[in-house]
Amino acid sequence: MQREQPEVYITVNAELQPDPVAFWLCQLPGMTATLLLQLLATVGSATAIMxxxxxxxxxxxxxxALVAKIVAGAREVPQVAAGLKGLQRLGIIPLPLAAPTYPQRLRDLQHPPMVVYVLGAWPVLEQLAVVVKPDAFTAxxxxxxxxxxxxxxxxxxxxAFEPEIAPDAPAPRLLGVPFGLLLARQRLAPNVWQQVVQGATTLLSTAPPTxxxxxxxxxxxIPCLPATVVGLSRAVVVGTPHGAHAEPTLAAARSLGVPAFIWGLAPxxxxxxNVRRLRPGKAGARALAAALGITKTGAITVQQERLF
Structure with a gap:
């Protein structure tokens, strides 16, 4: 049974409103990230490509076939622009690969997603640690x-990844979801949705909004979701090396050179x-702080390095 959630409108920064041409290019059937990045490197912008x-x-x-679609694209852009305004009224921010607002660290992925959709406070400036709990807990x-x-x-x-978050876990600053963000109000637990409304949690999806x-x-x-979340993070923490999210997360960390830690491995x-054992207590906190570039002076304070 789907949960009923109140409507909410999250203000979108005008600087983040995507270029409809960039969004349209990324939606074209047959367009690939490799080809698009090649075209951008040659001519400089989505408008120049069109x-x-x-x-x-x-x-x-x-x-x-793709040449014909690009040449005829000017007629389709106004309709795309209208659709983007509808998403913005709901607080959903599309970040197309062809736009300057696309996170630079994601451009460096082997297979960058054509569009990343976020809902909530953006950009995330904190140094993030991806946390993946075990599929099942023992005592x-x-x-x-x-x-x-x-x-x-x-x-x-x-x-973290939904539904990876546990009731006793700290609230995630960034939460990757395996569905379109227009479904978030219905699919997320009320307490998680409230964190989004309050700006404490930002949702991210690589799937179209619907x-x-x-x-x-x-x-x-879904296959590019772990690499996308890891690409926006500075460290990975998993409970075990196996599981629906643990395996692709560790693989993404290895390919991106992101430090990875494991805490639930049997002695x-x-x-x-390329994975280190993470111990609870101060030793684990120090290891993660070093990986994240955090300076610890009494309470932990995060160095605000812009990753985007």
Missing amino acids: QLSSRALREQGVPP ESGAAWAELSRSALSQLALA AQLHSALAAAA GAALPP
């Missing part, structure tokens, strides 16, 4: 998680490649 002649597009290696791992939450994680800005959970649209976007068990 203004290229058929011949110039073909010379850049654009497939004929021992549950106690370890509680201690870790009280100590090493309690003063950090966290990123994508239903388990739909073909969501399924096509004596082999650590995965």
Whole structure:
């Protein structure tokens, strides 16, 4: 049964309102991140790409079917602009790969998502640590998680995946969801949604706003969600090396060179490649602080480095 949530309008900074041409380019069937980045490197902007002649597009290696769509694009942009205004009224910010507002760290991914959608306070300036709990808790791992939450994680800005967040976990600053953000009000628990309304949690999705959970649209976007969240973070913390989110998260951390820690591994068990054991208490807090570039003076304070 879906939960009823109140309507809310979150103000979108005018600087973040996406260029409809950039958004339109990223939605074109047949357009890939590799081709789009190549075109941007050559001509500089989404508008300049749309203004290229058929011949110039073909010379850049654009497939004929896509050339025709780009040349005819000027007629479609006004409709795209109207759709973007509707999303902005709901507080949803699309970040197209072709726009200057796209996070630079995500451009460096091997397969950057064509569009990232966020709902809530943006950009996130804190140094984030991605936290993935085990798929199931034992009595021992549950106690370890509680201690870790009280100590090493309690003063950090966290990123997580829905439904990874546990009731006793600190509120995530960034929450990746495997569905379109227009469904967030219905799918999220009321306390999580309230955190979004208050600006404490920002939602992120790589799926189109209307994508239903388990739909073909969501399924096509989900594989790049872990790498996207990790790409916006400075450290990864997992409970075990296995699980629906743990494995792709660790893989993304390895490919991006993001420090990874594991806290729920049995004593004596082999650590995965490039992963360090995270201990609860002050030792774990110090290890995470070092990875995140945090200066600890009494209470932990975060160095505000703009990552976008």
